[in-house]
Amino acid sequence: MLKIAVIGLGDVSKVHLSTIRSNPDVTLVAVCDLDESLNKLVSGVKFYTNYKEMLENERLDCVHICLPHHLHYEVTKACAEKGIHIYLEKPLAHTMEEGLSIVRLEERLPDVKICVSLQNRLNDTFRVLENEVTSGRYGKIIGIKGIVTWFRPKSYYYTKAWRGQKEYAGGGVLINQAIHTLDLIQLLGGEIESIRGKLSNLHDYNLNVEDTAVVNMYFTSGAKGLIVATTANAIDSSIELEVVCEQAQFTIRNEALYKYTADEGEVKLIEDEQFQGEKFYYGAGHHKLINQFYQCILKEKSSYIHAKDAFISLRIIDAIEKSSIEDKEIILAEKISN
Structure with a gap:
């Protein structure tokens, strides 16, 4: 029986707590948060x-x-140096430097497992999509498009002020909302040759992080990527991920995967499993990845999302920021690949 603790009882912790409580192989023994009023969420557990x-x-x-x-590296380091395995919410860290420090920590302490919560990799739609486009049946990938158009009110950034400050959050819509889509695009596209992007603010919230980003990626395979992300939409619209191959087009929208070919037209291939009672965009990925990670701990396996895997997204975001500031295409000196 694994003994589990949770540090931080914000919005996403509810998904973690639900998964922990539903797993018969683990027990929640403690939680930690500065806000003592949150102990009502976990009655019977040491606070x-x-x-x-x-x-x-x-x-x-x-x-x-x-x-x-901004607390990810500090707390990860403290846990890892005590030999405790870590399930870390995305992003890996708020800066490239601290993200690299966690990667080095992972290398230095190989007996400690660090799993980063890029859980959309486990969505049924993405797994089928990845199998389809890498099978070779539909030719090469020509283009990949990701669209994240959500809404966040001013209160979102001011009730938890760290969200609107680059020194604490590391960025805005890219690192907080669109990082999952960036991660899936780079998994599909492979090695990235160059990036050009523009960051801006459409809302007058007086933030020093972006609420809107438009990005082109150029892959060494010859494929092109486009990402549009904003928290200045009227609502939280469905995330869209589109992959255009030589003989077919695949689109994930409204938590379902569709294939379009000239012969068959559009066909629905699969829908994502949903995690009941939570925000729709969480889906069941957390549940799957957390339980998979517990099995890796129990059975000494390594099939989880390592710090080095999650570091790729930070490198992409860093290149986008540089491109926006310098108003030019950024050539990546080193390979970004998994």
Whole structure:
């Protein structure tokens, strides 16, 4: 029986807690948050306001870190150096430097497993999409498009002020909302040759992070990628991921995967499983990845999303930011591949 703790009881922690409670192989023994009023979410579980005290007092197998981005490295390091496995919410970190430090930590402590929550890789729609487009049946990938058009009110950034400050969040819509779509695009497209992007703010929220991004990616395969992301839409519209191959077009929208060919027209291939009671865009990916990670701990396996895998998204976001500031295409000196 694995002993689990959660550090940070913000919005996404509810998904983690639900999954922990539903798994018969684990038990939640402690949680930690600065806000003591949140102990009502986890009655019967030991509540801490200082994570260092929790790590000293509890014998833990795995800690879920659901904290603001700038705390990811500090807390991951503290857990890892005590030999505790870590399930880390995205992003890996708020800067390239701290993200690389977590990768180095993973290399230095190989007996400690660090799984990063890029859970959309496990969505049924994406897994089928990836199999279809890499099968070779439909020719080469020509283009990949990702669309994330959501809405966040001013209160979203000011009730939790770290979200609107680059020194704490590391960025805006790209690192917080669109990072999953960036991750899936790079998995499909492979090695990236260059990036050109523009970051801006459509809302007058007085933020120093972007609420809107438009990006072109150029892959060494010859394929082209386009990403449009914003939190300035009227609503949270369905995320769209489109892959155009030589003989077919695939689109994920409204949590379903469609294939279009000239002969068959449009056909629905599969729908995503949903995690009941949570925001629609969470889906069931958290549940799958968390449970998969527990099995990796129990059975000494390594089939989870490592820090080095999640670092790729930070490199992409860094290149986009540089392109926007310098108003030019950024050539990637090193390979970005998994």
